Amino acid sequence: MTSAARLRRCADVESFREAAHRRLPQIFFDYLDGGASAETTLRANCADFDRFQLRPCVLRDVSSCKLDAEFLGGHHDLPVMLGPIGSLGVFRADGEAASFRAAKCAGIPACLSSFTVTRPERLSATLGAGAAFQLYALKDRDRTEAVLDRVSGCGFGTLFVTVDTAVSGIRERDIRNGLRMLSQPSLRMVLDLLSHPSWLADIARAHPVRMALAEDWSEAGEGYLEQAAFLARQIDPAFDWQGLAWLRARWHGRLVVKGILTADDALRCVDQGVDGIVVSNHGGRQLDGVSSSITALGDIAAAVSGRTEILLDSGIRRGGDVAKALALGASACLLGRAYVYGLVAAGEAGIAAVLSSIRAELEVTLALLGLRSIRELRDAGPGIVRQISGPDC
Numbered sequence: 541m542t543s544a545a546r547l548r549r550c551a552d553v554e555s556f557r558e559a560a561h562r563r564l565p566q567i568f569f570d571y572l573d574g575g576a577s578a579e580t581t582l583r584a585n586c587a588d589f590d591r592f593q594l595r596p597c598v599l600r601d602v603s604s605c606k607l608d609a610e611f612l613g614g615h616h617d618l619p620v621m622l623g624p625i626g627s628l629g630v631f632r633a634d635g636e637a638a639s640f641r642a643a644k645c646a647g648i649p650a651c652l653s654s655f656t657v658t659r660p661e662r663l664s665a666t667l668g669a670g671a672a673f674q675l676y677a678l679k680d681r682d683r684t685e686a687v688l689d690r691v692s693g694c695g696f697g698t699l700f701v702t703v704d705t706a707v708s709g710i711r712e713r714d715i716r717n718g719l720r721m722l723s724q725p726s727l728r729m730v731l732d733l734l735s736h737p738s739w740l741a742d743i744a745r746a747h748p749v750r751m752a753l754a755e756d757w758s759e760a761g762e763g764y765l766e767q768a769a770f771l772a773r774q775i776d777p778a779f780d781w782q783g784l785a786w787l788r789a790r791w792h793g794r795l796v797v798k799g800i801l802t803a804d805d806a807l808r809c810v811d812q813g814v815d816g817i818v819v820s821n822h823g824g825r826q827l828d829g830v831s832s833s834i835t836a837l838g839d840i841a842a843a844v845s846g847r848t849e850i851l852l853d854s855g856i857r858r859g860g861d862v863a864k865a866l867a868l869g870a871s872a873c874l875l876g877r878a879y880v881y882g883l884v885a886a887g888e889a890g891i892a893a894v895l896s897s898i899r900a901e902l903e904v905t906l907a908l909l910g911l912r913s914i915r916e917l918r919d920a921g922p923g924i925v926r927q928i929s930g931p932d933c
């Protein structure tokens with residue numbers, strides 16, 4: 541099936557997910573779709589949005605609804621951005637460039653992962669307003685500084701430092717599938733790869749794939765798998781609040797801490813003078829058993845009380861999810877898997893289609909709530925949502 545045909549059949553993020561499942565080898569689909577350990581938090585991230593019900597106000601003039609929003613110091617067409625996802629270029633050749641183009645076209649920012657396979661320099665021309673780079677602090681401070689200089693030289697003005705990955709979560713699907721053994725594939729893996737010829741042909745175009753941050757480090761090895769493993773080993777498990785203070789002093793642009801789930805940690809971020817935080821559990825890929833982001837948001841927003849900007853990710857699949865997060869205190873949401881499903885299914889056009897489905901849902905949600913703009917939604921606040929109790933996941 542062509543990308544255009546695939547697009548016509550996709551109405552929402554879930555249909556892009558199904559299309560992505562058909563196109564990707566199972567080993568990569570599981571890497572994208574899966575979470576840590578028993579995947580309790582992964583499931584809760586989406587399910588908990590249903591625990592917040594919306595309270596509409598009728599008989600209001602909603603003949604025009606505006607979705608543009610202020611966040612991260614800029615004015616954007618939607619209160620949404622594309623979050624950092626490693627190895628996009630393995631899910632779809634040129635995945636990072638396609639994502640930045642789609643974001644620019646939609647008038648929203650995107651964030652490039654440290655695990656990019658595209659060199660940041662190649663993206664300079666595609667960077668739209670608010671372009672961000674996501675950093676994992678490395679054990680070697682000089683190397684970390686070199687990354688900061690490199691990405692700031694490329695035009696990335698905002699830095700997201702991810703802090704919920706001191707060690708990697710245990711992803712059981714990847715263990716079962718033998719993801720780490722991909723360089724010496726079993727017969728089952730070879731059959732899995734060969735039975736997805738359109739993905740294989742696409743990725744062959746991108747050959748040789750490299751890990752952009754590590755490819756110039758001689759000890760990192762030659763190929764993508766070796767370099768990715770090397771880069772993962774360089775992430776500093778000792779990076780702490782002092783490290784964050786160092787980063788605050790060293791990075792002169794906007795600094796956002798990604799991976800906050802408690803009010804205490806949010807307040808420490810405020811004390812350190814960061815520009816924003818992302819309430820996130822890494823899409824349920826790190827510590828299983830923590831609360832969903834949407835459940836954690838209310839307490840954090842109340843504690844922070846406007847002293848730093850709050851974004852949210854983990855589980856956003858619909859425009860209605862974005863509306864709930866904004867009512868509960870976020871200024872914008874990051875998409876993760878949602879846009880990657882679109883990318884896998886149909887490239888840049890697939891991301892554009894995911895964004896338009898989220899935009900359309902958000903617009904209808906706003907109008908039916910009796911609100912005419914994102915500002916009105918944020919001003920309405922938690923009063924327009926009601927948390928219902930239910931059985932734990």
Ligand SMILES: Cc1cc2nc3c(=O)[nH]c(=O)nc-3n(C[C@H](O)[C@H](O)[C@H](O)COP(=O)(O)O)c2cc1C
Pocket residue numbers: 571572573585623624625626653654655674702798820821822823824825853854855856874875876877878
């Ligand atoms: C395949 C995959 C790779 C990811 N890579 C990174 C990364 O390199 N850096 C990072 O900060 N977060 C990374 N994340 C986490 C996302 O930025 C985001 O927090 C998460 O996907 C949100 O959950 P959702 O996908 O359910 O919306 C990754 C997530 C996935 C699914």
